[in-house]
Amino acid sequence: MIAAMSCASPTVSSSAPCLSDHRILKLRFSPSSDSSHHVFFRPHRVRDPCAEKPNLRTLMLSNVPPWCPRAAIRRIFGDCGPVEEVFFQRAPSSGPPPRQDGDPSLRTGFRFAYVVFERPSSVGGAMRKMDLVNDRSVLTEKSSSKARSETESSSEAAVGMDKWRMEYNESLCLDTEALEGEIEEGVADLDRAKEEAEKR
Numbered sequence: 001m002i003a004a005m006s007c008a009s010p011t012v013s014s015s016a017p018c019l020s021d022h023r024i025l026k027l028r029f030s031p032s033s034d035s036s037h038h039v040f041f042r043p044h045r046v047r048d049p050c051a052e053k054p055n056l057r058t059l060m061l062s063n064v065p066p067w068c069p070r071a072a073i074r075r076i077f078g079d080c081g082p083v084e085e086v087f088f089q090r091a092p093s094s095g096p097p098p099r100q101d102g103d104p105s106l107r108t109g110f111r112f113a114y115v116v117f118e119r120p121s122s123v124g125g126a127m128r129k130m131d132l133v134n135d136r137s138v139l140t141e142k143s144s145s146k147a148r149s150e151t152e153s154s155s156e157a158a159v160g161m162d163k164w165r166m167e168y169n170e171s172l173c174l175d176t177e178a179l180e181g182e183i184e185e186g187v188a189d190l191d192r193a194k195e196e197a198e199k200r
Contacts, residue, residue, distance in 0.1 A: 081122025
């Protein structure tokens with residue numbers, strides 16, 4: 001219903017964005033999930049594109065859930081053609097994307113994604129193939145069986161409780177060498193204080 005909306009309303013200016021140029025991807029967490037989530041996508045078109053997100057080869061996705069990693073988006077849109085890169089952002093922009101590994105805010109909450117294909121024809125293929133008819137899953141049958149082993153090596157591959165647990169543990173990680181140095185210094189201070197107390 002949303003994808004069929006028209007912008008022909010007299011109260012909407014012709015330059016205003018509308019949903020008629022968007023497609024809807026029905027995304028499930030796993031093939032056995034009963035419910036799905038709608039992700040909206042359209043070709044990325046801006047006046048001054050950046051090199052990382054070229055106009056003719058890029059799709060912009062909105063409403064991407066926090067449980068959908070970049071690897072799943074790459075796999076799902078890879079059905080339309082080879083994917084060069086996937087970027088997450090908190091808000092849409094025409095500029096270069098933020099560092100993907102250094103920004104913890106990109107791992108939580110709903111966000112925007114940019115899918116950059118190797119060929120411009122893949123964007124047209126995505127606009128024709130990806131719609132409400134076919135549900136797509138973040139976890140496939142094969143990936144859900146090996147998700148535990150991937151989770152241990154990469155927070156990008158982790159989802160659900162495993163992802164939360166890994167992110168929580170990473171937030172607690174300390175610089176062990178600095179911590180050992182502080183402990184040794186504290187113990188040395190206590191030893192000196194004890195020796196001074198014994199001399200008195």
